[in-house]
Amino acid sequence: MSKLYISLLLTCAIPHLALCQTNIYMISAMDGELLMENGNTTNFWGYGWQTQSQEIELPAPLLHFEEGEEVIMHMNNISPEAHTIHLHGMDVNQANDGVPQTSFQVMQNQSGEYSFTATHPGTYLYHCHVTTTLHLTMGMYGMIVVDGPDNTFYAGGPGFNVEHEYLFSDLMVEVNDAPALAYPFDDIYPDYFMVNGLQGTMITDDLNQHLSAHIGDSVAVRLGSMAYSLIKVKFPEGSNPVTYMSDGRILPNALTVSELEIYPGERFTTVFHPDASFSGNMEVEYYSMLTKELIHTNLVPLQNMGVSVSESQWSELLIFPNPASDVLHIQAPNQGNFAIFNAQGKWISSHRVQAGVQTLSVSHLSPGIYFISNGEGVNKTFVKW
């Protein structure tokens, strides 16, 4: 999904200034045709960019905004029914929240505008809130990312140099084949299970969906669920995941768990620190919300790209003294992120440095050989004694 990133800074060169405003133009429509893994197609409704082709996507386009950006989302509803955009989890006022009873609906063949400021960096969702169960299962949802400054999750927070987004969802083929008026939540029994709109071999065959990273990268992994199922994500071996945020807010204590349960509408923001054992798949399990039975598993393959050998601007990075006993001084030409690995390639810790000399305590490390990687091919070796 990260390859589908589309810059939305259409009218705003300096998004942190209150003067600028970003306008984005979208459509809602009900004429989507979803190709499924078995080669059949079913119907979907959704959102897309306002372009000549007027095509909708499942999931809807991934939206990136910058923290503090003022956004106006224009929605042109070219379908025969009313729709809204509910900005799920975002701090918008009631008038722009997209819940029909408390804000407004965009009627058929009309346009509407949602105005808001992206106040809090994090991972969010958007979806239609008209006859919600039906319009959700029909496919009217997407992910929103509010970026923190300089490739961090939030000011002063963890940084990353690679980013992947995964939106989990499902549908009941019988409903999408012949959508009727409305369903209670517990009348939907999903039987088609998706990661970024794809199931099974469609994911494993699509390199864009693979979780590709070098050893030493800091990989932002943004997870969100629009499924009717309970999702359980099992992180791959050697990924050393640290989960910093949930539902668009910073967790009081970062989680170092190897699996996460994601209920409908929830989001998590995690960093992987791939080490030499980074391999296999990220497993995505779908459980019935009613019986807690495991119904389906999708696999997101890893693309272990090894240790990058290209040189970068960090070639001027200096570390001293070497060998080190208590502290290591790091002289960096610019700010950035790096991680420490042991001789076996096992991730030890990640750090953010500013330009200039800074001191890092290494007294807790066992004697041995370590290397520092910035994820872009700079690997400096040091000895701890």
Ligand SMILES: [Cu+2]
């Ligand atoms: Cu709708």
